[in-house]
Amino acid sequence: MSVQERKQRERAERERLIVATARELAEQQGWDAVTTRRLAERIEYSQPVLYSHFRGKREIIGAVALEGAAEMAVAMRAATSGVTRPRERVTALARAYLDFAARNPAVYDALFQLDGGLAFAQEDTPEPLKDAFAALLESLGEVAGEGVDPGLFTEVFWASLHGMATLTRAGRLPPEVIEPRVELLVDRLAML
Amino acid sequence: MSVQERKQRERAERERLIVATARELAEQQGWDAVTTRRLAERIEYSQPVLYSHFRGKREIIGAVALEGAAEMAVAMRAATSGVTRPRERVTALARAYLDFAARNPAVYDALFQLDGGLAFAQEDTPEPLKDAFAALLESLGEVAGEGVDPGLFTEVFWASLHGMATLTRAGRLPPEVIEPRVELLVDRLAML
DNA sequence: CTCAGATCCTAGCACCGCTAGACAATCGAG
DNA sequence: CTCGATTGTCTAGCGGTGCTAGGATCTGAG
Incomplete structure (x- = not known):
């Protein structure tokens, strides 16, 4: 054997x-x-x-994406662990997210731009993807505000980060002024 | 002749x-x-x-993108013209944006996902692209809030819309609940 | 009518994702 | 230890891609 x-x-x-x-x-x-x-x-x-x-190239992309999702979850939890004040927590999360996207552009593409044949937002969504979303939810849920579903709030906040990440990297947004954008986003979206 | x-x-x-x-x-x-x-x-x-x-396929994509940008600017101005109350104006703008992206996915891809060889956020950016951004700015600048640069605010709001549009269409976000997400975004981001 | 220049097409290059089928190495039964 | 079956790997090739060289055809000025 x-x-x-x-x-x-x-x-x-x-x-x-x-x-x-x-x-x-x-x-x-x-x-x-x-x-x-x-x-x-x-x-x-x-x-x-x-x-x-692998069945083909897309499955290889999918494998890279799953690996990246796991790492991203770790990075976001590491950035927020120990930070108790909500405002700092959310800011740290946003920074960690954008930082990961900027440092690992290919992985980020595999996750969100390319077709890796992965299911999202469904029951059969792979665990690492669910967990990455959960990592977002852990810090964002508490600042959703009264009467606002934490899941919905997380989706919106995530979409904003994703938009900033992709537009910046694709040259659609000037890359110099990331920090003020993060501050604005956190200030307005989060109920502190 | x-x-x-x-x-x-x-x-x-x-x-x-x-x-x-x-x-x-x-x-x-x-x-x-x-x-x-x-x-x-x-x-x-x-x-x-x-x-x-055309020099190649990317230039053809770029041509479709420019055409789309012009149409998008028209659509956004049409949706907001005559709407004076800021809140309704911004909501109408957001809906028009997401609606255009949903109805013209290929054009939206040509604009923001694919490489059409276009310059963004620079002096030599083609006029239709600048104008589409201007159309966003026209409705969003007035709700940026005190001490916040209208351009910066527009960038952030645009990034949020872009993130929602792409994540939704790529199956990364459940597509049923677009409206609440728009409402949340407008409520929080815009200073009314 | 002639003929140079503009216009267009055929044919082909190097590359892509993917796979059939030949070959070699390994294993288990007798 | 031998030998068929299984497993593993490779070579070669299919139909497709974006793009281009070079020849044919058409056109309009002299």
């Missing part, structure tokens, strides 16, 4: 390698540069090997 | 046909279906003709 176990381990290891390499390549040169050929060459296997792990 | 003029007119006409066909095809089957071959076939010319009008 041990031989099979070793093989399974090696297989899992190779799968991690594929995802990590895809992510690395995407961060370095953009997702357009992540072709099955280049990816195969980097992991030093032939193309068909990729298809023994 | 008249012969040359006629040729120039026909050429301009064909260019409009290309853009209109690309847009139509994109709305019908998505931008992935807009290939140079299919586009050429639909306009009943060969592929290279496209390249005598």
Whole structure:
């Protein structure tokens, strides 16, 4: 049995390698540069090997997205843990969110711009995605205000952050003045 | 001279046909279906003709984006003209924005998701883009609140709308509850 | 009528995602 | 230890993509 176990381990290891390499390549040169050929060459296997792990390219994107969602949840919780005053908490959350998007553009794209074949806002939504939303909810729910559903409030706040993140990175918004925008957003949206 | 003029007119006409066909095809089957071959076939010319009008596919996307920006500006001004009370004005603007994005997803993608090779937020930004932003500013500037730069406020409000539009259409947000989200956004962000 | 220039198309390049089928390595039964 | 079956991997290739070189055809001025 041990031989099979070793093989399974090696297989899992190779799968991690594929995802990590895809992510690395995407961060370095953009997702357009992540072709099955280049990816195969980097992991030093032939193309068909990729298809023994994933149905296709979109599933690889999806895997990167899930990894990113988990990291994002960690980053947001780390930024807000220990910060008790609501205002500072929400500001820290917003900063952490935008910071993650700016530092990991390819991962952010995999999550929210590209088609990774993932289900959102449904029962069969993968756990890391639900958890990332939960991480938002943990800090935002408490400032939703009276009579406002925390889920709804979180959605709106999230949408605002997402809009800022994407428009800024795509060159649609001048990137110099991020901080005042965050302050304005927090000041107005959150009921403190 | 008249012969040359006629040729120039026909050429301009064909260019409009290309853009209109690309847009139509994109709305019908998505931008992935807009290939140079299919586009050429639909306009009943060969592929290279496209390249005598545009440098490449991205420029065609850019042309659709510019057309869309002009229409969007018209739609937003139409929705807000005559509405004097600030609250109703901003709400009407937000609805018009989201409505345009929902009704013209391919055009919206050309504008804000895809690379159409357009410059944003700079001096050499094409006029239609500046004007669309101006249309937002016209209704939003007056509710920025004291001491808040109208431009900055408009950017933040726009980012929120953009986030809602994209997340909703990409299935990242449940689409049923658009209206409450709009109300929440307007209530909180605008200083009335 | 001639012929240069404008106009357009055929054919092809290098690349893409993906897969069929050949081949080699490994395993388990006798 | 042998040998068929299974598993793993690769080479080669399919139909598609954006884009372009070069030849054919059409047009209008002299």
